[in-house]
Amino acid sequence: NAGVTQTPKFQVLKTGQSMTLQCAQDMNHNSMYWYRQDPGMGLRLIYYSASEGTTDKGEVPNGYNVSRLNKREFSLRLESAAPSQTSVYFCASSEAPSGMSSYNEQFFGPGTRLTVL
Amino acid sequence: QKEVEQNSGPLSVPEGAIASLNCTYSDRGSQSFFWYRQYSGKSPELIMSIYSNGDKEDGRFTAQLNKASQYVSLLIRDSQPSDSATYLCAVLGQNFVFGPGTRLSVLP
Numbered sequence: 001n002a003g004v005t006q007t008p009k010f011q012v013l014k015t016g017q018s019m020t021l022q023c024a025q026d027m028n029h030n031s032m033y034w035y036r037q038d039p040g041m042g043l044r045l046i047y048y049s050a051s052e053g054t055t056d057k058g059e060v061p062n063g064y065n066v067s068r069l070n071k072r073e074f075s076l077r078l079e080s081a082a083p084s085q086t087s088v089y090f091c092a093s094s095e096a097p098s099g100m101s102s103y104n105e106q107f108f109g110p111g112t113r114l115t116v117l
Numbered sequence: 118q119k120e121v122e123q124n125s126g127p128l129s130v131p132e133g134a135i136a137s138l139n140c141t142y143s144d145r146g147s148q149s150f151f152w153y154r155q156y157s158g159k160s161p162e163l164i165m166s167i168y169s170n171g172d173k174e175d176g177r178f179t180a181q182l183n184k185a186s187q188y189v190s191l192l193i194r195d196s197q198p199s200d201s202a203t204y205l206c207a208v209l210g211q212n213f214v215f216g217p218g219t220r221l222s223v224l225p
Contacts, residue, residue: 033213040125042205043161043215058212090160104149104209108160 002026004109006091012115013081021076021112023091031097032074033106034058034066036087043090049074050097081116088113121208121216129222136193138219140206143187149209150182152191154202155218161205165191196223 004025013019025032030051035043045058049068063085065077074093078085089112096103120143130136138152149168153161167173167180167189179192189208193200201223206216 035215040217042121042217043207045212045214048212105151105163105166106207106213107163111160 004091004093004107006089006109006112008112009110010113012117013078014117015082017081018077018079019081020078021089021091021114022073023075023109024073025091025093025107025109026072027093027095027107028071029093029095029107030071031094031104032068033092033094034064034074034076035090035092036060036085037090037111038087046076046089048097081114083116086114086116121206121214123204123206123216123219125217126220127222128219129224130196132196132198132223132225134196136196136200136221136223138191138193138204138206138221140189140191140208140216141187142189142206142208142214144208144210144214145184145187147184147208147210150180150189151207151209152178152180152189153205153207153215154200155205156202193221196221198223198225 007022033048034046047066049055052071067075091109092106094106152165155161165180167182173180177194181190203218203220205218
């Protein structure tokens with residue numbers, strides 16, 4: 001089991017360029033998440049998908065779009081990159097999005113370090 | 118905006134001591150609470166989850182939850198230099214909210 005995988009690991013973009021970050025999980029989880037992590041600000045939720053076919057905005061969705069391609073894959077797209085989007089991006093998955101059980105434990109991928117010049 | 122607060126640290130403890138990490142949250146409807154460990158340049162790794170008031174022990178780690186006080190803590194007994202990392206508190210209400218993390222340094 002690879003768990004949660006992300007590609008690419010590193011990326012440098014120029015302002016205005018677009019790119020898609022890829023995420024896949026092999027744990028048969030229903031829910032998937034995209035976070036960004038900036039120094040001193042912790043992890044902030046960008047978008048999430050509670051189940052296949054659904055997506056919802058998180059705390060900081062502006063400038064991003066997502067696609068839940070199938071149960072395994074959840075991609076994050078930057079249509080026109082800005083320097084403020086320089087960050088480390090983490091994808092995570094869980095069996096369920098809520099409730100009081102271990103089903104909502106989130107497991108993280110290795111991250112993508114993105115720099116926008 | 119629902120908030121999760123932690124002391125940023127660094128918290129320094131000698132090897133073999135007990136490290137105590139604290140977290141407070143604002144959303145009274147929160148149901149699930151988590152502690153993640155994050156080494157520099159790596160992704161967060163789940164170490165404990167707790168759902169009911171009281172203590173939950175797993176090896177050298179003990180999580181404590183007090184919903185009335187909106188407080189969750191993590192104790193690390195017999196701290197080792199390998200425990201040096203940033204510890205993130207996460208709270209699940211309507212959504213997951215992470216605290217900014219506390220940097221722990223265990224000194225040999």
